[in-house]
Amino acid sequence: MIAAHPDPDVHSATSAGPATCQLLVVEDDATILANLVEYLELQGHQVDVAYDGLAAQNRLAARTYDVVILDLGLPRADGQVVLHHLRNVLGLATPVLVLTARDALASKLDTLALGADDYLVKPYALAEVAMRVQVLHRRARGAVVSDLLQAGSLCLDRRRREARVRDQRLHLMPRSMQILEALLLDPGRVISRRALENLLWPDEDVGTDALRSQIHLLRKALSQAGYDGLETVHGVGYRLKCP
Numbered sequence: 476m477i478a479a480h481p482d483p484d485v486h487s488a489t490s491a492g493p494a495t496c497q498l499l500v501v502e503d504d505a506t507i508l509a510n511l512v513e514y515l516e517l518q519g520h521q522v523d524v525a526y527d528g529l530a531a532q533n534r535l536a537a538r539t540y541d542v543v544i545l546d547l548g549l550p551r552a553d554g555q556v557v558l559h560h561l562r563n564v565l566g567l568a569t570p571v572l573v574l575t576a577r578d579a580l581a582s583k584l585d586t587l588a589l590g591a592d593d594y595l596v597k598p599y600a601l602a603e604v605a606m607r608v609q610v611l612h613r614r615a616r617g618a619v620v621s622d623l624l625q626a627g628s629l630c631l632d633r634r635r636r637e638a639r640v641r642d643q644r645l646h647l648m649p650r651s652m653q654i655l656e657a658l659l660l661d662p663g664r665v666i667s668r669r670a671l672e673n674l675l676w677p678d679e680d681v682g683t684d685a686l687r688s689q690i691h692l693l694r695k696a697l698s699q700a701g702y703d704g705l706e707t708v709h710g711v712g713y714r715l716k717c718p
């Protein structure tokens with residue numbers, strides 16, 4: 476979705492660069508979702524959406540967000556399941572603001588214990604949602620040193636979506652970039668073919684050749700730039716050779 480111009484009043488609280496965020500909003504109620512997206516885009520944020528829990532998990536595996544706004548009552552996977560997946564399977568520290576109709580103390584305590592950073596009960600004021608997003612983002616930026624991922628001479632700037640081998644910029648198609656990012660998040664660890672297929676084609680069942688040809692394209696781009704560390708682990712998946 477297209478971001479509108481930021482409102483200077485909203486962004487005056489920080490001085491460490493623009494406070495606009497890449498957001499993922501997970502919400503199955505179309506009206507609530509539309510209102511949230513419209514308001515947050517007016518604040519200058521870039522907003523992705525997911526309508527159910529599984530779609531949210533796929534989005535979270537595929538790209539990086541600054542803040543996630545998460546409903547709890549969701550089709551296909553409850554918000555608490557998504558939260559558990561985000562923290563424990565994907566291993567992400569992304570700040571999560573839970574927006575839910577569940578106002579029981581037990582739900583709040585459980586959800587915060589699972590790794591939510593904030594919890595707001597519906598109905599809420601949109602201005603409060605936007606402010607809490609700002610606060611979470613500001614706090615997280617204080618903690619995050621760099622968006623740079625690296626393995627030897629290979630480097631990826633996740634925010635700029637730029638990959639380099641030494642000084643040479645790689646021209647990668649989006650799927651090659653996604654594969655590279657997944658591998659660089661944990662160089663040396665094998666990422667299974669299945670995990671990569673879910674990442675690249677979350678809503679489709681593609682044959683094994685589709686991934687193979689994407690890997691081929693990525694490996695070609697890397698090797699043209701002088702990097703030969705993308706390894707095939709036969710019968711399992713792929714990994715980057717540790718330097």
Ligand code: CA
Pocket residue numbers: 502503504546547548549
């Ligand atoms: Ca819901």
